[in-house]
Every structure is written in structure tokens, then in C-alpha cells.
Amino acid sequence: MAWDFSTEPEFEEKLAWMRGFVREEVFPLETLDLTYEQVKVAVRPLQERVKAEGLWAAHLPPALGGMGFGQVRLGLMHEILGQSPLAPVVFGNNAPDSGNAEVWLQPLLDGELRSAFSMTEPNTAGSDPTLLTTSAVRDGDEWVINGHKWFTSNGSVADFLIVMAVTNPDVHPYQGSSMIIVPVGTPGVDVVRDVATMEDPGTEYGRFGNHAEIVYTDVRVPVSNLVGKEGAGFALAQHRLGPGRIHHCMRWLGQSRRAFDMLCERAVSRYAHGSTLAEKQTIQNWVADSMAEMQAARLMTLQAAWKMDQEGAQAARVEIAMIKYFGAKVLYDVIDRSIQVHGSLGFSCDLPLESMYRAARAARIYDGPDEVHRQTVARQVLKGYVAREVPSEHIPTRRAEAQRRFAGLLEDLTVDA
Ligand SMILES: Cc1cc2nc3c(=O)[nH]c(=O)nc-3n(C[C@H](O)[C@H](O)[C@H](O)COP(=O)(O)OP(=O)(O)OC[C@H]3O[C@@H](n4cnc5c(N)ncnc54)[C@H](O)[C@@H]3O)c2cc1C
Numbered sequence: 001m002a003w004d005f006s007t008e009p010e011f012e013e014k015l016a017w018m019r020g021f022v023r024e025e026v027f028p029l030e031t032l033d034l035t036y037e038q039v040k041v042a043v044r045p046l047q048e049r050v051k052a053e054g055l056w057a058a059h060l061p062p063a064l065g066g067m068g069f070g071q072v073r074l075g076l077m078h079e080i081l082g083q084s085p086l087a088p089v090v091f092g093n094n095a096p097d098s099g100n101a102e103v104w105l106q107p108l109l110d111g112e113l114r115s116a117f118s119m120t121e122p123n124t125a126g127s128d129p130t131l132l133t134t135s136a137v138r139d140g141d142e143w144v145i146n147g148h149k150w151f152t153s154n155g156s157v158a159d160f161l162i163v164m165a166v167t168n169p170d171v172h173p174y175q176g177s178s179m180i181i182v183p184v185g186t187p188g189v190d191v192v193r194d195v196a197t198m199e200d201p202g203t204e205y206g207r208f209g210n211h212a213e214i215v216y217t218d219v220r221v222p223v224s225n226l227v228g229k230e231g232a233g234f235a236l237a238q239h240r241l242g243p244g245r246i247h248h249c250m251r252w253l254g255q256s257r258r259a260f261d262m263l264c265e266r267a268v269s270r271y272a273h274g275s276t277l278a279e280k281q282t283i284q285n286w287v288a289d290s291m292a293e294m295q296a297a298r299l300m301t302l303q304a305a306w307k308m309d310q311e312g313a314q315a316a317r318v319e320i321a322m323i324k325y326f327g328a329k330v331l332y333d334v335i336d337r338s339i340q341v342h343g344s345l346g347f348s349c350d351l352p353l354e355s356m357y358r359a360a361r362a363a364r365i366y367d368g369p370d371e372v373h374r375q376t377v378a379r380q381v382l383k384g385y386v387a388r389e390v391p392s393e394h395i396p397t398r399r400a401e402a403q404r405r406f407a408g409l410l411e412d413l414t415v416d417a
Pocket residue numbers: 096116117118119120121124125126127128150151152153154211362365366367368369370371372375
């Protein structure tokens with residue numbers, strides 16, 4: 001019987017190396033307020049060390065220069081990398097480059113080119129991609145793209161954009177949309193602005209991690225810039241988003257754990273009303289609840305990763321949808337409790353909690369809002385049930401059936417009595 005929650009000792013050694021490396025080498029960089037260009041320089045020697053350890057771009061199959069780790073091991077890695085926003089850059093698998101490289105874009109692999117995924121539009125509901133209006137019309141050897149996008153993460157620092165556009169309006173959007181590579185310098189690409197968000201209200205244009213608004217007007221690119229086949233855009237997006245969601249959830253667990261460690265450290269350090277905070281029952285409840293919720297999210301996520309490795313992304317659809325909304329809530333709640341335990345210090349910018357909290361809010365929206373994932377889960381679950389006039393557990397009905405079935409036994413029992 002195979003039922004095993006352990007990690008192979010050789011891989012556990014790699015994880016232990018990563019834990020120390022991220023804490024000792026990456027955490028300190030967070031405090032320096034570096035610009036994107038400075039970050040690129042600062043992380044270069046660290047990236048070389050990661051390559052020397054054989055951990056660079058580990059999400060990719062070996063044929064593309066990655067490690068072919070599979071989702072469970074990748075998940076365990078992302079749990080460590082998720083602790084710091086800089087760690088995925090150091091390890092060559094930050095979103096969205098990691099997802100985009102998964103759709104086979106070789107130039108991303110050495111980490112020198114940066115990509116962005118341009119799908120969401122301000123004027124249509126991103127949670128229903130069948131409403132997409134951006135179009136790409138074939139004209140000779142070129143695609144001509146017109147559309148208006150926003151929340152293209154890293155769009156203003158990207159070298160190229162992967163644009164989702166309708167290439168065949170005569171079929172269902174799931175068969176009529178395609179991904180097309182558009183180099184940022186192409187005439188007609190107008191990166192209008194970086195949208196200020198609650199994660200970064202005072203954002204300056206051109207910062208890594210920003211979300212760009214982009215207008216595409218008669219943008220012409222060669223037909224060979226199509227990613228995969230014409231009409232395969234949504235199939236590719238699904239391929240990209242499945243592993244991406246598992247990686248997100250594991251990164252959130254890394255963030256949750258960091259917030260949780262701060263919560264516990266403060267609880268045992270701060271004294272009020274005759275005891276440390278750790279001795280108050282409310283705080284103990286937060287510790288216990290956070291611990292249980294993180295454990296549940298972790299096991300759910302690793303099980304989703306395992307199922308994906310065993311049976312593929314489609315088979316793990318419900319599990320992946322479940323961890324997306326469950327994990328996002330755990331992240332949000334644990335950071336919130338940690339802020340509360342720290343009082344005014346938690347609200348201040350002297351701790352990373354306030355920025356973690358603002359970033360965590362977005363987790364309930366990007367890669368599909370909570371409600372859509374809940375709907376996916378509920379629909380799949382409900383398919384397993386049939387409508388009945390009388391509930392199958394209705395006791396009088398069951399009793400009548402049981403009396404019929406056991407009539408002989410009941411008679412014997414009555415006689416014996
Ligand atoms: C930080 C961040 C980064 C992002 N990065 C990218 C990126 O790189 N590329 C990209 O293309 N997009 C990106 N997005 C956009 C993201 O994918 C969309 O925001 C998301 O798909 C939701 O689309 P929308 O914003 O248009 O909201 P809408 O589709 O308008 O939905 C709004 C709300 O409607 C409700 N709702 C929707 N459907 C249902 C339903 N079936 N049942 C009940 N309620 C429902 C939900 O509460 C939802 O939050 C990013 C967003 C954020 C916040």
C-alpha cells in the first residue's frame with residue numbers, strides 16, 4: 001500500500017540548502033529598496049550559485065534546461081521561495097516568466113529576457129474569458145492585432161508580450177482564441193501606464209511587479225509568432241495555469257509561515273495584563289487555528305500536485321480549484337492575525353507584514369477570482385448527485401423499506417420476546 005508523506009533524503013538536502021540560502025542571502029536584499037535594474041545586478045551572483053546547485057528554472061522539463069522535478073517537488077521548493085518576493089527571481093522561476101517559459105519560450109530560459117501575459121481587458125470580465133474582444137486578423141504573413149488590455153503583470157518591463165486574442169470569431173471562443181508573441185517595440189504597442197494598486201499605490205512606471213495597461217492598435221507580427229496552434233490559446237492557458245496555481249499556493253504557504261513565525265515570536269515576547277500574549281487564550285486560538293489551516297492547505301496543495309503528477313492537470317482540476325480559494329484565505333487570515341498580535345507595530349512599515357497583507361488581498365482575485373473556482377468545485381461535486389423527490393436519508397421512508405426487508409427477522413424477534 002502506497003501512502004507516504006515523506007520527502008526523499010537527497011531532495012530534503014536540497015530543500016535544507018534552499019531554506020538557509022533564502023534566509024541568509026535573499027531576505028537581507030529585501031530591506032535595501034533596490035530598483036528593478038539594481039535587483040537584476042544584485043541577484044546575479046546568487047543566480048550563479050543556484051545554477052551550481054542544479055536548482056535553476058526547476059519548473060522546466062530537462063529538455064528545456066530545467067530539472068523535470070514534477071509538481072510535488074516543485075511545490076516543496078515554491079513553499080521556500082514564496083517567503084520572499086525576490087527568491088523566485090533568484091531561482092529563475094518567478095511568475096509570470098515561469099508559466100510563460102512552460103509554453104516553450106526558449107529565450108526566457110537564461111533569465112535575461114522578461115515576458116508578460118496579456119489577457120485581461122478593462123472592458124470585459126476577465127473571469128469569463130469567452131467575452132474576450134481583442135482580435136488578431138491574418139493578413140498575408142502577418143497577424144494584425146487590435147485590443148485593449150490591463151493588469152499585464154510586468155508589461156512595462158517586458159521584452160515581449162504574450163497576447164491572448166480571438167483569431168477565429170466564427171467558433172466558440174475556447175476554440176477560436178490564440179496566444180501570439182508581440183515584442184514590446186512593435187509599432188502600435190502603447191504601454192499606456194502602470195496601474196497603481198493597493199499593493200503599490202505610489203508606483204513608478206517601469207517597476208518589476210507592476211501591472212501595465214496596454215493598447216494594441218494595428219500591431220503587425222509575423223504569423224510564426226503564434227504560440228502552438230491557431231485556436232489553442234485556452235488549451236495552452238489551462239496548461240500554464242494548472243501548475244502555476246499549485247506554485248502560487250505553495251508560495252502563499254511560505255508567506256503564511258513567515259507571518260506565522262512573526263506572530264509566534266511576538267506572542268512569546270510581548271507582555272500585557274499580567275502575562276505574555278502567548279498565555280492569552282485568544283492568541284493561543286490564533287496560533288492553533290493558523291497552524292491547522294496552514295497544515296490543511298499544505299496537504300491539500302501537495303495532494304493536488306501529486307494528482308497532477310500521476311494523472312495530469314485535467315484530472316486534478318477540482319483539487320487545483322479548491323486550493324486556489326482555500327489557500328488564498330489561509331494566507332490572508334494568517335497575515336491578518338499576525339498584524340493584530342503586533343498591534344501598532346504590525347500596522348507600521350517597520351515590519352514586512354503590511355506589504356504582505358496588501359499583496360495577499362490580490363491572491364483572491366488573480367488567476368481567477370475565488371467565486372469562479374468555488375463554482376468549478378461545486379459544479380463538479382454536484383454532478384455526482386441526482387434529484388430526488390424524497391431525500392434518500394428520509395427516516396420514515398427508510399424505516400418502511402427496512403421493515404419490508406427485515407419482516408421475517410422482526411417476526412422472529414417479536415416471537416422470541
Ligand atoms: C495582482 C494581479 C495580477 C494580475 N496579473 C495578470 C496578468 O499578468 N495577465 C492578465 O492577463 N491578467 C492579470 N490579472 C487579471 C486577473 O486575471 C483578473 O483580475 C481576473 O481574471 C478577474 O477578472 P476581472 O478583474 O475582469 O474581474 P471580473 O471578471 O469583472 O470579476 C469581478 C468579480 O465578479 C465576481 N464574479 C465573477 N464571476 C463570478 C461567478 N461565476 N460567480 C460569482 N461571482 C463571480 C467575483 O467576485 C469577481 O471578483 C491580474 C490581476 C491582479 C489583481
